[in-house]
Amino acid sequence: MPSYAFFQNKIIPLEDAKIGIMTHALHYGTAIFEGIRGNWNAEKKQTYIFRMREHYKRLENGCKVLKIKLPYTIDEICEKTIELVAKCGFQEDAYIRPLAYTSTQVLGVRLHDLEHDFFMFVIPWGRYLDVDKARCCVSSWHRPEDNVIPPQVKACGVYINNALAKTEAVNNGYDEAIMLSPDGHVSEGTGENLFLVIGGKLVTPATTDSILMGITRNTVIELAEKELGIPTIQRSIDRGELYTADECFLTGTAAHVTPVYEIDQRTVADGEIGPITAKIQDIYAKVIRGNHPKYMHWCTPVYKK
Numbered sequence: 464m465p466s467y468a469f470f471q472n473k474i475i476p477l478e479d480a481k482i483g484i485m486t487h488a489l490h491y492g493t494a495i496f497e498g499i500r501g502n503w504n505a506e507k508k509q510t511y512i513f514r515m516r517e518h519y520k521r522l523e524n525g526c527k528v529l530k531i532k533l534p535y536t537i538d539e540i541c542e543k544t545i546e547l548v549a550k551c552g553f554q555e556d557a558y559i560r561p562l563a564y565t566s567t568q569v570l571g572v573r574l575h576d577l578e579h580d581f582f583m584f585v586i587p588w589g590r591y592l593d594v595d596k597a598r599c600c601v602s603s604w605h606r607p608e609d610n611v612i613p614p615q616v617k618a619c620g621v622y623i624n625n626a627l628a629k630t631e632a633v634n635n636g637y638d639e640a641i642m643l644s645p646d647g648h649v650s651e652g653t654g655e656n657l658f659l660v661i662g663g664k665l666v667t668p669a670t671t672d673s674i675l676m677g678i679t680r681n682t683v684i685e686l687a688e689k690e691l692g693i694p695t696i697q698r699s700i701d702r703g704e705l706y707t708a709d710e711c712f713l714t715g716t717a718a719h720v721t722p723v724y725e726i727d728q729r730t731v732a733d734g735e736i737g738p739i740t741a742k743i744q745d746i747y748a749k750v751i752r753g754n755h756p757k758y759m760h761w762c763t764p765v766y767k768k
Contacts, residue, residue, distance in 0.1 A: 468584035469547050487565040492620020494564035495525035498716045501548050501557035504752045511753040511762035517678050525616035530574045531563050548765045551585045558588035591717035596724040602628035602640035606650045606673035614673045625653040644672040649700040655718045656680040660710035660739050665695040679714040686746050710737030720744045
């Protein structure tokens with residue numbers, strides 16, 4: 464089935480959406496992106512876009528950091544997103560990639576005196592980490608300090624850091640890398656936030672430990688508290704705690720909730736999916752597919768009945 468893009472203010476076939484080779488964002492990473500899930504519910508014959516507005520609010524905030532002027536309001540982008548996903552017509556899980564970028568055809572390192580544009584496209588995409596439970600390693604690549612490159616925004620150039628860590632991990636036989644903050648505390652995966660279960664509570668790195676403020680992270684914290692009565696402690700995590708935790712899992716729009724069974728050749732607990740992780744996986748799967756009435760405000764239906 465063909466896919467489509469919203470590009471230069473119109474919906475066109477994906478293969479026709481092209482930028483020039485002198486585009487500033489291509490050379491310097493001056494762009495902000497998002498990843499948004501459209502989750503297919505076969506029983507309801509409906510795709511639900513999960514927490515769309517929150518994603519675009521984060522994109523808007525990232526644009527402020529890079530001095531990118533979004534040419535559309537969040538309401539307008541949301542409307543175009545629904546229209547685009549409906550046009551594609553996928554009856555399977557989809558991934559929406561919006562990108563606000565410096566579109567000027569010019570060379571020169573700067574953020575000022577440049578033009579900007581916005582595009583997005585939709586592709587079918589299943590599991591990001593194609594495993595039921597992941598084998599991880601701590602990467603030799605650290606996350607940047609906020610005063611180097613702000614890690615709280617999804618700036619394209621920042622993700623060279625993630626790519627270095629991911630490839631190092633895969634080349635060494637692992638599924639994913641866990642990166643540390645500049646001062647050596649646990650930060651995040653290359654495309655996911657990280658949670659530990661310690662003494663029946665969730666523990667996740669503090670926002671000051673060079674993490675992206677994940678929307679799935681926020682979702683899990685809220686679901687754990689409201690549905691399971693499990694609090695989340697946000698604090699700095701020492702590397703050694705990865706090896707002694709009762710459970711560990713990764714969260715992200717692409718990765719959903721992915722259990723971790725091994726870190727640095729040390730088995731997490733008994734190596735199986737932990738009971739709290741399994742409960743969170745189950746609730747989260749219901750919520751994102753529009754099967755949990757309490758959280759339908761997070762789900763935007765695409766197809767009109």
